[in-house]
Amino acid sequence: MAKTFTRRDFLKTAAAAPLAGAVLPRLSGEPAPLAPSAAPAADRVRVVLVRDPAPLGAGGAPPAEVVQRMLDDAVKALLGESDIVKAWKTLIRPDDVVGIKTNAWRYIPTTAEVEQAIKRRVMDAGVAETDIGIDDRGVLRHPVFQRATALVNARPMRTHHWSGVGSLIKNYIMFTPQPSAWHGDTCADLAAIWDLPAVKGKTRLNVLVMFTPLFHSVGPHNYAKDYVWEYKGLVVSLDPVAADAVGLRIIEAKRRAHFGDDRPLPMTPHHIALAETRHHLGVADPARIELVKLGWDDGILV
Amino acid sequence: MSRPQTPDARLLASFIPVTAGPWLSEADQVFDAETVFDYIDGAGEVYRSYNMRGLVARRFHKDGRPDLVVDAFDMGSAEDAFGVFTHDLDGEDAAIGQGSAYKAGLLSFWKDRYFVSVYAEEETPETKALVLDLGRRIAAAIPGTGERPALLALLPPDGLEGGRVRFFHSHAVLNYHFFVAEANVLLLGPETDAVLAPYGSGRLFVAAYGAPAAAARARDSFAAAYLPEAGASGALRTENGRWTAVRTGGALVAVVFDAASEREALDRLDAVFALARGRAVR
Numbered sequence: 001m002a003k004t005f006t007r008r009d010f011l012k013t014a015a016a017a018p019l020a021g022a023v024l025p026r027l028s029g030e031p032a033p034l035a036p037s038a039a040p041a042a043d044r045v046r047v048v049l050v051r052d053p054a055p056l057g058a059g060g061a062p063p064a065e066v067v068q069r070m071l072d073d074a075v076k077a078l079l080g081e082s083d084i085v086k087a088w089k090t091l092i093r094p095d096d097v098v099g100i101k102t103n104a105w106r107y108i109p110t111t112a113e114v115e116q117a118i119k120r121r122v123m124d125a126g127v128a129e130t131d132i133g134i135d136d137r138g139v140l141r142h143p144v145f146q147r148a149t150a151l152v153n154a155r156p157m158r159t160h161h162w163s164g165v166g167s168l169i170k171n172y173i174m175f176t177p178q179p180s181a182w183h184g185d186t187c188a189d190l191a192a193i194w195d196l197p198a199v200k201g202k203t204r205l206n207v208l209v210m211f212t213p214l215f216h217s218v219g220p221h222n223y224a225k226d227y228v229w230e231y232k233g234l235v236v237s238l239d240p241v242a243a244d245a246v247g248l249r250i251i252e253a254k255r256r257a258h259f260g261d262d263r264p265l266p267m268t269p270h271h272i273a274l275a276e277t278r279h280h281l282g283v284a285d286p287a288r289i290e291l292v293k294l295g296w297d298d299g300i301l302v
Numbered sequence: 303m304s305r306p307q308t309p310d311a312r313l314l315a316s317f318i319p320v321t322a323g324p325w326l327s328e329a330d331q332v333f334d335a336e337t338v339f340d341y342i343d344g345a346g347e348v349y350r351s352y353n354m355r356g357l358v359a360r361r362f363h364k365d366g367r368p369d370l371v372v373d374a375f376d377m378g379s380a381e382d383a384f385g386v387f388t389h390d391l392d393g394e395d396a397a398i399g400q401g402s403a404y405k406a407g408l409l410s411f412w413k414d415r416y417f418v419s420v421y422a423e424e425e426t427p428e429t430k431a432l433v434l435d436l437g438r439r440i441a442a443a444i445p446g447t448g449e450r451p452a453l454l455a456l457l458p459p460d461g462l463e464g465g466r467v468r469f470f471h472s473h474a475v476l477n478y479h480f481f482v483a484e485a486n487v488l489l490l491g492p493e494t495d496a497v498l499a500p501y502g503s504g505r506l507f508v509a510a511y512g513a514p515a516a517a518a519r520a521r522d523s524f525a526a527a528y529l530p531e532a533g534a535s536g537a538l539r540t541e542n543g544r545w546t547a548v549r550t551g552g553a554l555v556a557v558v559f560d561a562a563s564e565r566e567a568l569d570r571l572d573a574v575f576a577l578a579r580g581r582a583v584r
Binding site for chain 1: 336419
């Protein structure tokens, strides 16, 4: 058998390797990794975290105008552009056919407010409304997604029984005819989905919704209200792996704050680290992520 | 996509009451090991790893109140019903079925070959009472009881925290409870039965492989990946200053993780195989 990462390797490397500590199994009782030393700015991938304290509505989102402002502020900061329409025109062309890949999970969906905020800016970039689709489980049958030239990936982060966390990387599993086939080795190779023709090279923006993240899974349905909290954030990046890595740090920090110990996720979300190291989809190493924080910082956790 | 009810599904559905207080039930959804992903996504892998045969899901609704959901699994054997119950032991014993736990609106229990989850989408005093009542009524409707896995008898009682023992077949589930290695170095699979038991800060792993040759291969694989420096005793002091030891006997492999001393590790292995010699284990 080829060399494999074992519990002993973790014990040897945890304090020395920020990546291993952040996205590989962290064992109960072991100290959290030290803060990473940053790589030079030019080598880092930008992720923007924006938060707003506005009360959430019944659907779990802030008011529509607040969501629009949060998304706009994040995209402008991400792209270094002061005009929001100009910013979106660098992402989307008028002749694009755009699929907004949402997530319809019953308990914590993407939310209509996020979907519509994205749709509005896609239309501002010149795309006709008939060339915009919003879907989750029906993407393979959706006529807009079937001819899509561009995708915007938007979903909430939550803990997950098998993959560790439901992530932006995992959000594209519905572009496969048999999602269950990607669960092997606790979803290690989800990033390979991004090489499929239906999605390869099409993603223009990633939005990780952190309005009410789930930080601990229980029961067959994965959900208990006790383990959801109002973080009221969006994590936005061109790099889905980097956005997921930031979201994971937030989830892990919340778990430490709630449980009072450094309790690792029961199923390690190694698909995020492997998205970088094995599949080269993006950057998971915190030392190579430039995290820009906007807005409300009470309880920010990172 | 839900499937038409089979006779087994109709039997399973018959255990579930039609009403829960003033809550009324909706149409059942029926799933098998392939279609369970349509219902509970990745969580389905947990139940598949325990050989689930079928699932009947019944939702109870009352306007203005949180929904209640009953998920009744036919696990095919009492051992696997017990096993999937041990996957999540968080909560207080509700004295329902042959083992139960309740926390935050979720009741789970096992009885005979069935594992049942009763879940309130929001916990209130009212929904808690209904969840527990539903659980009791379902447990009462299941006619038989089943035996816990025989492998549990090989766990030495001295120092054992019996309420936290896990039974499983897959290395992913092992890693869920106690990360050992990314690869399946203990060669676990659908045909292996395994237990993981806490002894203070240490763990005891025991697996039955069905044949001595298979156990020997598993022992060699684990030793090569995890304890290559171990001596003839099969024990090694690892990076955290504690002791890990492996031994095989017949179709069994036992591993002690994180014992306080070499003596403790070896004594625990001695105790496992002494118990095994006194019993017939496959």
